[in-house]
Every structure is written in C-alpha cells, then in structure tokens.
Amino acid sequence: MKFTIFLPLASLAALILSGCVGSAPKIYPIDQSGEILNARFLNSQQDVFNDLGGIALSNFMQGFLDKKDGGDCSGFVSLVNKNINNIYFAETNLLKFYGEKGLKSQAIFNFYKTRNLISQTSPKLGDLVFFSNTTSQTKSKNKQIVTHLGIIDRIEDDGTIRFMHNTRGKNKNGFINLFQKNSHKIDGKVVNSYIVACKGKNADCLTSNRFAGFGKVKF
16 A cells, blocks of 8 residues: 655744744645544554554654754654654643753753663664764763754664754754764665764764664554
C-alpha cells in the first residue's frame, strides 16, 4: 500500500524560546483510498516507525529538506513533534528543565534524562539524537552543554545513522556512525557529518565526537 502526506493549510508561528522553535499543521498519512490514518494511534502495541507511521514521518521530514521551517534545531523538532501529537514532549513539561543558558536543546535532554530515556547505544528510528558543545560559545568548554539535536529517520547496516536537523537556519540530513568515530567519509560515503566549524576539519568536530546521547521515544 502506498502512502502520501496530507498537510492542511495553516500558518507557521514562531515560539519565542532561546536555544537551538516553531509550530506547524497536523500530519496524517493517507492511503490510496483517501482514508486518513493517524499514525499515532495506528497500533498502540507496535512501534509506529516499523509501520506506515514511520514511512509517513520520514517522508514528512524529508519534505522540509533545505527549507527554513522550524528556524533552528529545537524548532524543527518542535515542529515535527506537534505533527505527531506531541509524542516527544509537551511544551509545558519542559519549563522546569532549562539550564542556566536557557537552551531548549538542553531542556529536552534534561527532560529525557530524568525519565531514564537517554541511551548511548541501540538507537531506533524516530529517536532523538543529542549533541554537545556545538556553538562558538561552547565548543571549547569542558562542561558538557547540550546545544543541538535532531530526529533519526534511517539506520544503515554499517551503523551509519541519518538524522534530520536544522543547522545554520536550514533543515539538513546529518550522519553519525559511532563505530567510525574519527572518520568523515569511508569509500566516499559520509559516515559522520561535521557539526562544528573548525580549522583543518579536525575529527573532534564530527558528530560522533560531539554525541551526547539518544533520546529513546516510547510510542
């Protein structure tokens, strides 16, 4: 069965939050008969990312590729979150988790950490992926400050993970492979993206070396 995305027309409103925010219309997968299927409730006993919901969400996110929707990394995640019935978090639940720098990325990470949902291994489709010290103000800090995040939408056999994130104001595909931590490319294939601008393309600037954890999502 082939599925596409139905997006009702709605305006995008920017949320005023600091850190690496936005709102968006609802997302629904539609089959060829035109029936709207809410992926969130497709089957409460199964991971929707192993069913049509995962295909729908991945296609939905890729529809934002090279666009500015969301405005920054946490804004893009918030945009997607609102389209899947706030499966990642409720905005009000984040309020007490902001750190001293007021970063939303850190607030989301803290929210997941208090619920024992941060893992260093075993990512799956739809999980969040967090990165630390990726800004010009934090990249040389010893203290880990979570400054960036994205959503996993593909995991390859060699362990390379593709995730969608908003970087430098546009939504891009990023890659991370924790089995090849110091490699940017292998046989011409990107396995780790550069997530920090630095001289000489140092391996320290790769996603794998700024990785802070996976945010495990329960569907």
